[in-house]
Amino acid sequence: MADISPKHDVFQAIADPTRRELLSLLSDQEMSVTIISEHFPISRTAVSKHLHVLADAGLVSERKVGRETRYKLQPEPLMELKQWLSYYERFWDNKLAKLKKFVEAD
Amino acid sequence: MADISPKHDVFQAIADPTRRELLSLLSDQEMSVTIISEHFPISRTAVSKHLHVLADAGLVSERKVGRETRYKLQPEPLMELKQWLSYYERFWDNKLAKLKKFVEAD
DNA sequence: ACATTACGAAACCAAATGGTTTCACATCAA
DNA sequence: TTGATGTGAAACCATTTGGTTTCGTAATGT
Incomplete structure (x- = not known):
C-alpha cells in the first residue's frame, strides 16, 4: 500500500x-x-x-x-489555517464587544 | 534582567x-x-x-x-497569526481572480 | 572533452520535543 | 490528625528536528 x-x-x-x-x-x-x-x-x-x-x-x-x-x-493550504483561526476570532470579537459595552456604560 | x-x-x-x-x-x-x-x-x-x-x-x-x-x-495572541495570514490572503485572492477572469474569457 | 555548477542523498550530530514515572508538597475532607 | 486529592518538579528516555559535511550525479559552459 x-x-x-x-x-x-x-x-x-x-x-x-x-x-x-x-x-x-x-x-x-x-x-x-x-x-x-x-x-x-x-x-x-x-x-x-x-x-x-x-x-x-x-x-x-x-x-x-x-x-x-x-x-x-x-x-492555498493556508486556507486551513484561516479556517481554524476563524473559530477563535469570535472569542476575541466577544471580548472586544464586552470592552466596548463597558466603556460606553461609563 | x-x-x-x-x-x-x-x-x-x-x-x-x-x-x-x-x-x-x-x-x-x-x-x-x-x-x-x-x-x-x-x-x-x-x-x-x-x-x-x-x-x-x-x-x-x-x-x-x-x-x-x-x-x-x-x-488574543492569535491575532498575530491572523495578521501574518492576512499578508498571504491576497495571493490566493489573486489566484481566484485570475481563475475567474480565465473562466469568463471563455 | 573537461571543468564548473546545481542539487539531493546520506551519514552524522546536538538540542529540542513529547512522553513517562516518581516524589514532595499543599490543600481539602474525615 | 490523618488520609486523600491536585499539582508541579525532576530525572529520565526515545524520537524528531535543524543543522552540518561529504559525495555522486546530471546539466551547463568553455
Missing part, C-alpha cells in the same frame, strides 16, 4: 521561523535553491530540507528547470 | 495537535488540570507541560483555586 500522506501539516510547517521567511521570500517570485539559500545564514542543504517540508505541506511547488530546482509559493 | 518576552511563540505553540485540542477544549470553559487531562490519552503531567507551553505563548491563562490550577483560553 502506498503511503498517501505522512505529509507535514501546515501548522507544523509554519512553526519554524526560517520556513516562514522562505514563504515570504517566495511570495514575490519563483527562485532556485541556490539563490534562495543566499538569503539565509545556513547551508544550502539545510535550506533545501526546509523547502521539502514546505513542499510536503503543499505550501510551495517545485519545478525542475535544467539543473535548477525552482520553488514558488503555493498559498 | 527579567525576560519579558514569552518563551514560546504562537506559531510553535499551535504546531502540536494536542495543544490545538487543548485550546478547543478550553474555549468553552475554564477547567482544572485533572479534568482537562481526562480528555486525553496521555498522562496528566504531559498535559500539564502542554498547558505551560500554551501559557508561555499567552494562549491560556492560569488561575490557582485552592489546590487546583484552572486554565482558560486567551485568544
Whole structure:
C-alpha cells in the first residue's frame, strides 16, 4: 500500500521561523535553491530540507528547470489555517464587544 | 534582567495537535488540570507541560483555586497569526481572480 | 572533452520535543 | 490528625528536528 500522506501539516510547517521567511521570500517570485539559500545564514542543504517540508505541506511547488530546482509559493493550504483561526476570532470579537459595552456604560 | 518576552511563540505553540485540542477544549470553559487531562490519552503531567507551553505563548491563562490550577483560553495572541495570514490572503485572492477572469474569457 | 555548477542523498550530530514515572508538597475532607 | 486529592518538579528516555559535511550525479559552459 502506498503511503498517501505522512505529509507535514501546515501548522507544523509554519512553526519554524526560517520556513516562514522562505514563504515570504517566495511570495514575490519563483527562485532556485541556490539563490534562495543566499538569503539565509545556513547551508544550502539545510535550506533545501526546509523547502521539502514546505513542499510536503503543499505550501510551495517545485519545478525542475535544467539543473535548477525552482520553488514558488503555493498559498492555498493556508486556507486551513484561516479556517481554524476563524473559530477563535469570535472569542476575541466577544471580548472586544464586552470592552466596548463597558466603556460606553461609563 | 527579567525576560519579558514569552518563551514560546504562537506559531510553535499551535504546531502540536494536542495543544490545538487543548485550546478547543478550553474555549468553552475554564477547567482544572485533572479534568482537562481526562480528555486525553496521555498522562496528566504531559498535559500539564502542554498547558505551560500554551501559557508561555499567552494562549491560556492560569488561575490557582485552592489546590487546583484552572486554565482558560486567551485568544488574543492569535491575532498575530491572523495578521501574518492576512499578508498571504491576497495571493490566493489573486489566484481566484485570475481563475475567474480565465473562466469568463471563455 | 573537461571543468564548473546545481542539487539531493546520506551519514552524522546536538538540542529540542513529547512522553513517562516518581516524589514532595499543599490543600481539602474525615 | 490523618488520609486523600491536585499539582508541579525532576530525572529520565526515545524520537524528531535543524543543522552540518561529504559525495555522486546530471546539466551547463568553455
